[in-house]
Amino acid sequence: MKRTVIFCAVLAAALAADAMLDDDAALAAARATLAKLTLREKTRLLAGSGTMTLPAVPGAATAREWTMSDSSSTVRASLDRWGWDYVEPQTENTRLPSLSALAQTWDVNWARRHGEVLGAECRDRGVDQLLGPGVNILRTPLCGRNWEYLGEDPVLAAKLCVPLIKGVQSFDVAATVKHFCLNDQELARGTVDTHVDDRTLNEIYLPAFRAAVKEAGVLAVMTSYNRIDGIWASENRYTQKGLLRDRWGFKGLLVTDWGGQHSTAFAATNGGGIEMHCGERIRRICNPRTGAFPLAEAVERGDVPAATVDDMALRTLFVMAKTGFLTGAARRRGVRNTPEHQRVARQEGAESIVLLKNDRAVLPLNERSLKKVLVIGSLADEPQCRKGGSAEGNVPYEVTFFAALTNRLPAAEITLLPFCARTELAETDATNATEAGAHVEMKTEEAFCDEAELRAAAEAADTVFVFVGTELGVQENMEGEGRDRVAFDLPAPLQQAMHTILDWKRPRTVVISRSGTPVGYTWTDKADTLIQTSYLGMEEGNAICDVLFGDVNPCGRLAQTWPVRYADTAVAQCGTYNATNVIYNERFYTGYRWHDHAGIRPLFPFGHGLSYTTFEFGELKVASGKLRVENGEWRVMVPVTNTGKVAGKEVVQLYAAYPGATVERCAKELKAFAKVALAPGETRMVVLPLTVRDLAYWDDFSNRFRTDAGDYDILIGASSADIRCRARVTVEKTAFFAD
Numbered sequence: 251m252k253r254t255v256i257f258c259a260v261l262a263a264a265l266a267a268d269a270m271l272d273d274d275a276a277l278a279a280a281r282a283t284l285a286k287l288t289l290r291e292k293t294r295l296l297a298g299s300g301t302m303t304l305p306a307v308p309g310a311a312t313a314r315e316w317t318m319s320d321s322s323s324t325v326r327a328s329l330d331r332w333g334w335d336y337v338e339p340q341t342e343n344t345r346l347p348s349l350s351a352l353a354q355t356w357d358v359n360w361a362r363r364h365g366e367v368l369g370a371e372c373r374d375r376g377v378d379q380l381l382g383p384g385v386n387i388l389r390t391p392l393c394g395r396n397w398e399y400l401g402e403d404p405v406l407a408a409k410l411c412v413p414l415i416k417g418v419q420s421f422d423v424a425a426t427v428k429h430f431c432l433n434d435q436e437l438a439r440g441t442v443d444t445h446v447d448d449r450t451l452n453e454i455y456l457p458a459f460r461a462a463v464k465e466a467g468v469l470a471v472m473t474s475y476n477r478i479d480g481i482w483a484s485e486n487r488y489t490q491k492g493l494l495r496d497r498w499g500f501k502g503l504l505v506t507d508w509g510g511q512h513s514t515a516f517a518a519t520n521g522g523g524i525e526m527h528c529g530e531r532i533r534r535i536c537n538p539r540t541g542a543f544p545l546a547e548a549v550e551r552g553d554v555p556a557a558t559v560d561d562m563a564l565r566t567l568f569v570m571a572k573t574g575f576l577t578g579a580a581r582r583r584g585v586r587n588t589p590e591h592q593r594v595a596r597q598e599g600a601e602s603i604v605l606l607k608n609d610r611a612v613l614p615l616n617e618r619s620l621k622k623v624l625v626i627g628s629l630a631d632e633p634q635c636r637k638g639g640s641a642e643g644n645v646p647y648e649v650t651f652f653a654a655l656t657n658r659l660p661a662a663e664i665t666l667l668p669f670c671a672r673t674e675l676a677e678t679d680a681t682n683a684t685e686a687g688a689h690v691e692m693k694t695e696e697a698f699c700d701e702a703e704l705r706a707a708a709e710a711a712d713t714v715f716v717f718v719g720t721e722l723g724v725q726e727n728m729e730g731e732g733r734d735r736v737a738f739d740l741p742a743p744l745q746q747a748m749h750t751i752l753d754w755k756r757p758r759t760v761v762i763s764r765s766g767t768p769v770g771y772t773w774t775d776k777a778d779t780l781i782q783t784s785y786l787g788m789e790e791g792n793a794i795c796d797v798l799f800g801d802v803n804p805c806g807r808l809a810q811t812w813p814v815r816y817a818d819t820a821v822a823q824c825g826t827y828n829a830t831n832v833i834y835n836e837r838f839y840t841g842y843r844w845h846d847h848a849g850i851r852p853l854f855p856f857g858h859g860l861s862y863t864t865f866e867f868g869e870l871k872v873a874s875g876k877l878r879v880e881n882g883e884w885r886v887m888v889p890v891t892n893t894g895k896v897a898g899k900e901v902v903q904l905y906a907a908y909p910g911a912t913v914e915r916c917a918k919e920l921k922a923f924a925k926v927a928l929a930p931g932e933t934r935m936v937v938l939p940l941t942v943r944d945l946a947y948w949d950d951f952s953n954r955f956r957t958d959a960g961d962y963d964i965l966i967g968a969s970s971a972d973i974r975c976r977a978r979v980t981v982e983k984t985a986f987f988a989d
């Protein structure tokens with residue numbers, strides 16, 4: 251048996267070095283430029299000159315405008331200077347899998363490649379700042395933008411956003427981590443007031459932002475639309491100054507979400523950043539032609555110290571210098587729409603797919619055995635890449651599942667039948683949703699009507715694929731920006747249709763569930779064969795087929811707990827979810843933390859995912875079981891063996907538990923993970939680093955992270971509900987960490 255040692259940290263460090271100007275040189279260049287600017291010129295660097303631009307400032311030697319573009323899985327087509335219309339003809343870019351899919355890869359290498367593709371495509375389009383990644387936490391399955399984020403777990407999100415950001419920035423493009431912070435719902439996002447206790451904020455909602463700043467050196471942060479304890483996020487001294495700048499030492503630029511700033515002097519004196527907007531409002535924020543310079547006037551009136559504007563402008567110039575924009579340094583060249591980028595889209599997508607059930611080993615399918623195929627569900631052939639709000643793209647092509655299947659099986663007879671004819675839905679106003687919004691009956695996009703026709707087709711087919719789930723868009727059962735889904739459950743007629751189809755017990759029925767967030771399914775016990783995919787971008791269909799036909803052994807793992815019903819979720823049971831005042835009463839019990847705590851079995855647990863092979867975990871070893879040092883590190887080692895007949899990848903998940911804790915703690919929390927590729931029969935030693943700081947909780951009394959002296963259990967699992975081995979470590983002395 252071959253034995254190889256994998257050091258995850260080494261692996262991550264071995265990823266390509268980044269090319270940006272170092273901080274001191276960039277700061278010196280920024281200072282030299284700032285010294286030449288008038289007050290009005292400085293304020294011009296602090297407001298958009300168009301929907302996606304900062305103005306060229308001759309005094310700053312910025313001969314052209316600084317250009318921004320969304321988002322986290324593509325570079326959005328160019329927008330009209332004053333609005334949200336696309337400039338025609340629209341530019342085309344690769345669309346990678348959504349971040350909810352990237353999260354399901356549990357793979358830092360894919361995160362890095364994802365970032366590099368975005369960086370390269372930005373450079374080729376002349377985009378200087380990418381408005382992504384989004385790292386808000388999946389608090390409620392209803393949130394319309396969960397598909398744009400990295401799942402429910404702060405450690406998973408933090409560990410994936412770091413290589414992604416580094417990948418973008420390795421192309422001399424500024425990444426923007428967003429939406430800072432507590433924008434965990436779209437319902438009334440522009441007005442809602444959020445309230446969370448310090449411990450929950452620090453343990454759940456901040457870690458990904460902190461990692462973006464402190465570990466990835468992200469150059470930009472976007473504030474969110476909501477209020478935090480009554481104060482707009484874009485004017486919030488505590489989050490913008492207290493956390494971001496003072497505690498984390500953020501040197502880059504802050505930018506408001508579009509239209510998310512509500513004042514001039516108050517925002518500036520409370521750590522605010524660049525004000526972005528669109529339309530007429532831009533002309534009022536800063537306009538040399540009309541002479542509208544509200545921020546400069548506030549300085550002249552004495553409402554804002556000149557030094558504040560200097561600091562704000564310096565940050566913009568610093569980021570411009572870092573990327574080479576200001577200094578004229580040679581910037582890395584970009585490319586877009588290359589076969590290599592399309593390959594990344596396909597492979598990352600395939601490796602994000604989660605095999606939830608394969609009870610009768612129907613998968614992988616043998617192409618030769620598929621002669622007459624029925625695909626049920628019109629979503630199977632409904633393009634998604636150009637939808638979803640600011641994260642939408644414009645792609646040179648898009649392969650739906652149905653198209654991919656047709657290409658792959660040229661000799662087969664393939665029929666696509668909808669559940670039934672489409673019925674149009676009215677658009678709803680998200681702000682009308684009520685506290686009980688999640689229980690509103692959802693209208694259905696498709697209704698199951700002609701059972702006889704469908705059944706006859708299913709009986710004539712050797713294989714039936716059922717494509718079910720959500721789509722991107724603005725209607726009430728869809729996922730998208732600016733609104734939440736109004737119900738967790740699949741619409742009742744579709745739910746019923748799924749039961750009916752699965753009750754036919756056609757021997758080869760494969761259910762493909764696609765969504766960026768959990769959906770209420772009542773029929774999964776009847777499905778023998780079930781995969782979960784998120785939105786995979788332009789290669790979605792090919793990526794799904796790669797898994798179904800065994801070209802890629804499924805290795806995605808859920809980045810979200812899949813609840814049985816909405817009423818089982820923490821938010822439904824103890825938090826609040828409404829359009830006015832949202833209190834995070836469930837505290838740090840999000841996702842699996844809640845299910846463990848309340849003893850509620852999920853439909854599928856966080857971290858779950860099957861493979862076409864099997865893996866065994868050997869004896870767990872921990873180097874240095876006792877620790878005196880304050881910031882020491884253990885090396886947790888576990889041998890993993892591929893015990894099946896095909897090559898595959900396992901995700902080794904390390905959770906910590908606190909048997910003797912004197913403060914309230916979760917039953918377990920993810921602390922580290924590694925994805926390991928194994929040939930049949932191969933064993934590898936997986937080494938996961940774990941620090942004393944990793945075991946800390948936020949201590950409200952000392953206002954610091956704190957790890958109490960005592961025993962800790964290290965649990966190694968294949969999911970949060972499938973713990974395979976454990977070991978105990980001891981921290982000998984209580985340790986505090988300022989951050």
Ligand code: BGC
Nearest residue numbers: 320321381428429507508640
């Ligand atoms: C979204 C941001 C986006 C911005 C610019 C806002 O509506 O919330 O995520 O980056 O628009 O398009």
